[in-house]
Amino acid sequence: MARIFDIVEHPNVGREELAYREPQAGSGDFRIGSRVIVRENQAAVFVRDGQALDVLGPGAHTITTANVPLLVDLIGKAFSSETPFKAEVYFINMGDFPQVGWGTSQPLVLETPGKGLGWLLLQGHGVVDIKVSDPQRFAKQYAIGKPIVRLGDIKERLLTMILGELQDIIATHAPGDLMGL
Numbered sequence: 001m002a003r004i005f006d007i008v009e010h011p012n013v014g015r016e017e018l019a020y021r022e023p024q025a026g027s028g029d030f031r032i033g034s035r036v037i038v039r040e041n042q043a044a045v046f047v048r049d050g051q052a053l054d055v056l057g058p059g060a061h062t063i064t065t066a067n068v069p070l071l072v073d074l075i076g077k078a079f080s081s082e083t084p085f086k087a088e089v090y091f092i093n094m095g096d097f098p099q100v101g102w103g104t105s106q107p108l109v110l111e112t113p114g115k116g117l118g119w120l121l122l123q124g125h126g127v128v129d130i131k132v133s134d135p136q137r138f139a140k141q142y143a144i145g146k147p148i149v150r151l152g153d154i155k156e157r158l159l160t161m162i163l164g165e166l167q168d169i170i171a172t173h174a175p176g177d178l179m180g181l
């Protein structure tokens with residue numbers, strides 16, 4: 001017997017969780033009348049055929065564009081027991097992640113001919129506040145295709161970006177000028 005209504009939600013957001021995909025693997029079977037429950041500090045990005053279609057804010061939402069519930073068994077049998085209307089919902093954490101630490105694991109080595117020992121070792125560290133401002137863009141860039149995105153995944157990407165910027169700064173400044181930056 002076909003399920004006429006589904007309730008899709010992600011109430012147990014982990015402390016370092018930025019995005020959670022429902023279902024975790026494959027695509028979900030969403031029907032007209034299915035409900036998506038979005039908690040405070042969440043946004044839900046509805047994805048179908050690999051395209052982020054819509055962003056749902058906090059509250060209860062009824063899906064109106066999906067397969068027809070009463071025909072799902074008939075349609076499913078015609079498509080090898082799989083409904084042709086597959087989709088995923090990505091729950092994006094819209095809360096603040098304050099004071100996220102970052103740092104270089106190894107020093108950046110800079111050659112300084114004629115000064116000191118001829119080498120300068122640079123290390124960087126600091127903190128950054130992280131907050132998702134555009135859930136659809138975040139889903140497209142980081143979440144689609146992944147079952148979960150954690151803060152550590154973003155920290156790694158952020159560190160790569162920061163190191164790239166540091167290397168650009170180092171390349172355009174003389175070693176003696178770096179102390180004032």
